[in-house]
Amino acid sequence: MTRTPVGIALATLLATAAFAQTSATSTSRRPATHRPSKATSSAAGKTAAVPVNPADNPPNVPPVQGSPKPLYALRYVDTVVGTGDPAVPRKWYTVRYTGWLTDGTKFDSSYDHPGRPFAFPYGARRVILGWDTGFEGMRVGGKRRLYIPYQLAYGEAGRTGIPPKADLIFDLELVAMSDTDPAAAPPTPTEPATPPPDTTKPATEPVDPTKPTSATPPPSSNPSKPQNTPTPPK
Secondary structure, rough: OOHHHHHHHHHHHHHHHHHHHHHHHHHOOOOOOOOOHHHHHHHHHHHHOOOOHHOOOOOOOOOOOOOOOOOOOOEEEEEEEOOOOOOOOEEEEEEEEEEEEEOOOOEEEHHHHHHHOEEEEEOOOOOHHHHHOOOOEEEOOOOEEEEOOHOOOOOOOOOOOOOOOOOOEEEEEEEEOOOOOOOOOOOOOOOOOOOOOOOOOOOOOOOOOOOOOOOOOOOOOOOOOOOOOOOOOO
């Protein structure tokens, strides 16, 4: 079979096009490789590192990496901002309160007890830790809701009416503050002490030699009268 010049040229053109298509396909299938620069790698390494908080790593304390995680926290909401004196540690606080469990069960309230509101010395460990720290920043007349974790309440054991590991909710009102227990009886006034004797004056009047020292008249000088002769026993 004899090929014409036109046929030879067409065959050559088809072969050239097929080769070009094959080269383009293999180039597109080959995965592109990208080598990051040293500056990019260094920046990525710095981003992955957790910054050190200076407050968590004071001087002379070996530093650690990472962020501290909270274990438990006392939370509060001021429902009424008081207008009286600000709360001061080591004072006696007079408060009204109501306490609930987190399921809504009320377990105690000062409104259910007759008499005065509850009074306690703040910061003296007479109450749960949530109360001993939960009045900070309040003013007399203020009301606050405290959300107390069990670690600052009655702990893992609980108590009567409070289950173990029970978080608590309290509504509190700071009624008054005082230096002493407001429920204590006032001291009884004492009688004034007897004044000491005046030592500037003599204990007895001075003796006047011109006057007799006794109201008894002197013995009679008349020898004819007896001079208090004792009576002999019978």
